[in-house]
Amino acid sequence: PFAEFDGVMDALTNIATLGRKKTQLYRAEQKLKLEETVTQLEAAARANMKWKTPEVLIGQTSWGKKKAAFSRYHAAHIRPEFAFLELDGNEIGVWHEAMFQPLADAEEKEFDMMQGATKQLMDLFKLYSLKERALWYRDRTYFPSIGNSLTKSEQISVALNWGNQDNRTALLAGYGWTPEGAQEIIENLNERDWQFVQGIWDLIDQFWPQISALQRRTTGVVPKKVMAEEVVTPYGTFRGGYYPLVYDPKQNYVVFQRDEKLATGEMFGGNYARASTRKGHTKERVGSGGAPVLLDMSVITSHIKNVVHDLTHREVLMDVDRLVQHPKVRESIESTLGRDYYRTLRPWLQHIASDLTDPTNLWEQTLTRLRHGATYMNMGLKLTTMLVQPFGYTQTINEIGSRWSMHGIMSYYGNPAKIKESTQFVIERSTFMKDRMTNFDRDVRDVEKRLGSGVLDPVRGTFLAGIGIFDMSISLPSWLGAYAKAMNESNDEARAIKYADTIVRITQGSGGPKDLANIQTGHPLMKLFTMFYSYFSVLYNMMNKEVRATKGINDIPNLVLASIWLILIPATITEMVLGRGPEEDEDPLLWALKKTGAYPFQSIVGVRDIVGSLESGFDYQLSPVTDVVNMAIRATRKAGEGDLTERSFIKPAFLATGAWYGLPARQLWMTTEYIYDYLDGEVDDFSFYA
Numbered sequence: 001p002f003a004e005f006d007g008v009m010d011a012l013t014n015i016a017t018l019g020r021k022k023t024q025l026y027r028a029e030q031k032l033k034l035e036e037t038v039t040q041l042e043a044a045a046r047a048n049m050k051w052k053t054p055e056v057l058i059g060q061t062s063w064g065k066k067k068a069a070f071s072r073y074h075a076a077h078i079r080p081e082f083a084f085l086e087l088d089g090n091e092i093g094v095w096h097e098a099m100f101q102p103l104a105d106a107e108e109k110e111f112d113m114m115q116g117a118t119k120q121l122m123d124l125f126k127l128y129s130l131k132e133r134a135l136w137y138r139d140r141t142y143f144p145s146i147g148n149s150l151t152k153s154e155q156i157s158v159a160l161n162w163g164n165q166d167n168r169t170a171l172l173a174g175y176g177w178t179p180e181g182a183q184e185i186i187e188n189l190n191e192r193d194w195q196f197v198q199g200i201w202d203l204i205d206q207f208w209p210q211i212s213a214l215q216r217r218t219t220g221v222v223p224k225k226v227m228a229e230e231v232v233t234p235y236g237t238f239r240g241g242y243y244p245l246v247y248d249p250k251q252n253y254v255v256f257q258r259d260e261k262l263a264t265g266e267m268f269g270g271n272y273a274r275a276s277t278r279k280g281h282t283k284e285r286v287g288s289g290g291a292p293v294l295l296d297m298s299v300i301t302s303h304i305k306n307v308v309h310d311l312t313h314r315e316v317l318m319d320v321d322r323l324v325q326h327p328k329v330r331e332s333i334e335s336t337l338g339r340d341y342y343r344t345l346r347p348w349l350q351h352i353a354s355d356l357t358d359p360t361n362l363w364e365q366t367l368t369r370l371r372h373g374a375t376y377m378n379m380g381l382k383l384t385t386m387l388v389q390p391f392g393y394t395q396t397i398n399e400i401g402s403r404w405s406m407h408g409i410m411s412y413y414g415n416p417a418k419i420k421e422s423t424q425f426v427i428e429r430s431t432f433m434k435d436r437m438t439n440f441d442r443d444v445r446d447v448e449k450r451l452g453s454g455v456l457d458p459v460r461g462t463f464l465a466g467i468g469i470f471d472m473s474i475s476l477p478s479w480l481g482a483y484a485k486a487m488n489e490s491n492d493e494a495r496a497i498k499y500a501d502t503i504v505r506i507t508q509g510s511g512g513p514k515d516l517a518n519i520q521t522g523h524p525l526m527k528l529f530t531m532f533y534s535y536f537s538v539l540y541n542m543m544n545k546e547v548r549a550t551k552g553i554n555d556i557p558n559l560v561l562a563s564i565w566l567i568l569i570p571a572t573i574t575e576m577v578l579g580r581g582p583e584e585d586e587d588p589l590l591w592a593l594k595k596t597g598a599y600p601f602q603s604i605v606g607v608r609d610i611v612g613s614l615e616s617g618f619d620y621q622l623s624p625v626t627d628v629v630n631m632a633i634r635a636t637r638k639a640g641e642g643d644l645t646e647r648s649f650i651k652p653a654f655l656a657t658g659a660w661y662g663l664p665a666r667q668l669w670m671t672t673e674y675i676y677d678y679l680d681g682e683v684d685d686f687s688f689y690a
Contacts, residue, residue, distance in 0.1 A: 102320060351521040359524055386470040396474070399503055412477040422480065483496050517537055
């Protein structure tokens with residue numbers, strides 16, 4: 001027996017030794033690959049950029065401090081993709097391939113996975129009508145065994161937590177229920193409810209093989225899988241399954257402190273902590289400590305989003321973070337783009353990692369709701385916002401030239417009968433373009449990704465669709481023109497697709513976390529200052545690129561031409577098309593000079609609001625959210641004066657209410673008010689833009 005035992009121990013020791021050697025070989029291979037990449041990055045930076053030792057900051061003069069402050073502010077406006085392209089000599093090279101493209105690929109993979117999971121989830125929700133789902137959150141049923149009433153959504157949440165022993169124990173301990181009390185709730189659900197519950201368990205469980213494989217690759221250890229427990233119901237026995245064990249922060253202060261600390265770390269700790277996705281689903285469970293379990297259906301979507309984000313981004317973020325922290329990479333960036341820009345990179349990675357973080361306290365939740373509501377209120381169904389989208393094509397012309405820009409236009413619009421075919425051609429090749437209608441702008445993306453299973457959410461999803469459609473009207477030709485240009489130069493389709501995606505991102509913008517400048521990220525309060533800024537962020541970066549490319553007098557003509565495409569045409573022609581041209585008694589040239597002079601300042605956060613107020617004559621507004629607050633105050637003041645039938649009360653009350661509930665109130669008000677005034681004889685000429 002002892003000999004057999006020694007044999008088993010020898011076998012186990014041999015397996016462990018082989019495992020360690022395999023891990024050591026893998027790590028050595030990864031280190032060699034890292035060093036090779038770093039060498040290539042340094043060589044590219046030295047070849048394409050002016051190498052300058054960072055300035056010593058000791059004993060700075062007053063002017064030096066102001067210059068340093070401006071440098072930090074400028075660096076915060078720079079989008080990472082533009083910086084990496086500049087390090088590559090303004091083409092797709094090793095910096096773009098190593099530092100940015102892996103994150104773009106991860107985002108596309110995330111979109112594909114979420115699209116599949118969302119379809120499965122929506123198919124499960126289709127077991128119920130919209131009316132039935134609305135009643136989930138209203139009607140309550142009293143259960144004598146627990147001495148409390150629960151909504152249908154809470155009852156289903158109880159059932160979802162009854163599929164394994166860990167959740168059952170935590171559920172009973174957290175609420176002080178007996179098994180009989182939980183059983184009373186379970187028996188109140190019908191057969192359709194249990195089909196839904198088992199479907200959710202199966203949907204969540206399908207990610208386990210990928211989760212365990214990721215854990216094995218990144219940590220060498222696979223967490224113990226939570227085993228399902230059968231559930232006996234009046235409609236048969238169901239398999240049970242894993243369900244995320246989430247505790248209610250509203251009912252337990254320890255849970256609230258933990259969630260707040262996690263969210264605060266994700267928002268403010270990016271400079272010091274390694275960028276890391278949320279991965280609570282990979283950790284083995286411990287006792288609940290008596291904390292009540294969160295009985296909310298949002299647990300489902302939150303869990304799926306976090307799991308998919310972790311699966312697609314964790315390894316990529318680790319790899320890019322290793323490069324960012326490498327001393328030679330830091331030296332290459334600080335000696336070319338500057339110390340201040342380098343220090344924006346880790347917060348950039350942290351923002352990508354924590355993209356799905358929800359606000360934790362009432363202050364953050366209110367700010368986020370107002371920001372999202374102001375987006376719907378100001379941009380929802382907004383005709384003028386839709387109509388200005390096509391003028392962004394001037395940025396495509398500036399980037400790829402008139403020849404290929406015209407090729408893109410003719411390829412897409414040359415034969416109207418083939419527009420659908422051309423669209424299909426693009427989205428079959430580019431996941432980025434397939435996702436673009438909800439990802440072209442930061443504010444649009446933020447409100448779209450928060451849409452869930454609420455009754456109004458399917459309707460809200462249509463409010464911003466028009467802007468997305470008009471954006472696609474120029475993004476698709478831009479993509480086709482860039483694709484054709486790249487195919488003409490290399491005949492490499494994979495590279496042409498990457499190039500076309502890049503051209504759309506850097507000319508038409510994108511709202512993904514990887515595409516944002518540092519100044520567009522951070523705490524919900526900071527995001528108020530950069531609302532509706534995505535287009536002007538692109539403008540800032542394109543102007544910066546053109547200025548930095550101007551090395552001498554021979555480059556001046558290119559800078560002038562770029563200024564015409566990027567500034568003069570959008571600043572003047574767009575205004576005239578929208579019926580906001582010079583007044584009859586106004587000098588057209590002076591009007592054009594004023595518009596053109598003010599336009600570039602729209603791309604500088606903080607300055608844009610001041611210049612906009614001076615140029616337009618309207619009161620200064622720090623953010624569209626402050627406008628919502630002011631409208632609520634004006635409506636309240638008028639209500640106190642008893643003017644409930646006056647327009648001075650109705651308008652601000654209507655707009656403020658629309659912002660709070662996420663409705664396209666501004667366009668509805670403008671159209672309704674104009675028609676009323678036109679029919680009442682207050683307006684003489686009919687306007688298409690009302």
